[in-house]
Amino acid sequence: MTAIVTRDFEVASAPSAVTGVSTESSEYAAEVVNASLSYGDNQVLSDVSLRVGAHEIVALIGRSGSGKSTLLRLLAGLSQTESGNVRTAGYPAVSFQEPRLFPWRTVLANVAFGLVREKVGKAAARERARQTLAEVGLTDKAGAWPAQLSGGQAQRVSLARALVARPRLLLLDEPFGALDALTRRTMHDLLITLWRDNGFGALLVTHDVDEALRLADRVVVLAGGRIVEDISVSRPRDPHAHDDPDSEIPRLRAELLAALGVADVAR
Numbered sequence: 001m002t003a004i005v006t007r008d009f010e011v012a013s014a015p016s017a018v019t020g021v022s023t024e025s026s027e028y029a030a031e032v033v034n035a036s037l038s039y040g041d042n043q044v045l046s047d048v049s050l051r052v053g054a055h056e057i058v059a060l061i062g063r064s065g066s067g068k069s070t071l072l073r074l075l076a077g078l079s080q081t082e083s084g085n086v087r088t089a090g091y092p093a094v095s096f097q098e099p100r101l102f103p104w105r106t107v108l109a110n111v112a113f114g115l116v117r118e119k120v121g122k123a124a125a126r127e128r129a130r131q132t133l134a135e136v137g138l139t140d141k142a143g144a145w146p147a148q149l150s151g152g153q154a155q156r157v158s159l160a161r162a163l164v165a166r167p168r169l170l171l172l173d174e175p176f177g178a179l180d181a182l183t184r185r186t187m188h189d190l191l192i193t194l195w196r197d198n199g200f201g202a203l204l205v206t207h208d209v210d211e212a213l214r215l216a217d218r219v220v221v222l223a224g225g226r227i228v229e230d231i232s233v234s235r236p237r238d239p240h241a242h243d244d245p246d247s248e249i250p251r252l253r254a255e256l257l258a259a260l261g262v263a264d265v266a267r
């Protein structure tokens with residue numbers, strides 16, 4: 001079977017095969033329905049279904065090799081399912097662990113590149129890029145080259161490039177994995193601010209259970225090619241929830257670590 005990737009709730013191919021999937025609703029930023037994918041005889045995803053609400057942050061965790069990036073790549077349209085449907089609200093923006101900036105373009109031009117699919121004139125693109133750079137606090141780096149940036153600054157430029165087209169879905173593949181603990185915290189706050197201001201749905205792949213619990217409305221665990229846990233956080237992004245001894249966070253952390261097959265040694 002061929003993959004069905006639908007953008008903007010229009011059917012990209014084989015219309016009859018999307019029967020049962022609404023093409024009208026904008027309730028979800030992303031919808032994966034019964035998706036399976038294998039590489040040779042390595043079955044990476046088996047009948048995976050996952051929905052990301054229009055204004056929801058979903059964290060996706062799982063052991064190395066469990067298929068997290070594969071699922072993200074499906075949503076990004078970078079690979080295809082063998083069966084099942086994948087639908088996103090418009091073209092998703094993607095940000096990876098490495099910022100992947102063009103070294104031969106200035107910071108401003110890198111951000112403006114995020115508008116390549118839009119019919120925006122050069123001057124308007126630069127203006128929008130400038131505004132988005134301001135949102136990530138890097139106005140003063142507009143004329144700099146990627147090589148002149150710190151790791152955290154480069155990651156902020158990558159986020160700006162992802163968000164400049166105002167996507168309804170943001171896909172993040174371990175975007176903070178290479179950063180030190182302090183920069184990571186700053187990036188968490190920035191992501192939350194951008195999410196509040198821009199109102200997109202986000203799927204965040206992370207290895208870090210605490211990062212997942214700090215940022216997400218829901219945390220899902222991928223193991224053995226399937227979603228084995230789907231946990232809602234009742235006080236999402238509430239910093240006090242992490243310090244409150246009566247909060248659910250320690251229990252959720254233990255539950256998620258158990259699903260990953262890791263003992264909770266943190267506390």
Ligand SMILES: Nc1ncnc2c1ncn2[C@@H]1O[C@H](COP(=O)(O)OP(=O)(O)OP(=O)(O)O)[C@@H](O)[C@H]1O
Pocket residue numbers: 039042044062063064065066067068069070071
């Ligand atoms: N292009 C490819 N060709 C063949 N096998 C692949 C390909 N991409 C991924 N795989 C395999 O698919 C499985 C899932 O890989 P994936 O990159 O999705 O894992 P992951 O959960 O993102 O791991 P990590 O946490 O290490 O990034 C692995 O067994 C990997 O070897």
Ligand SMILES: [Mg+2]
Pocket residue numbers: 068069070173
């Ligand atoms: Mg990966």
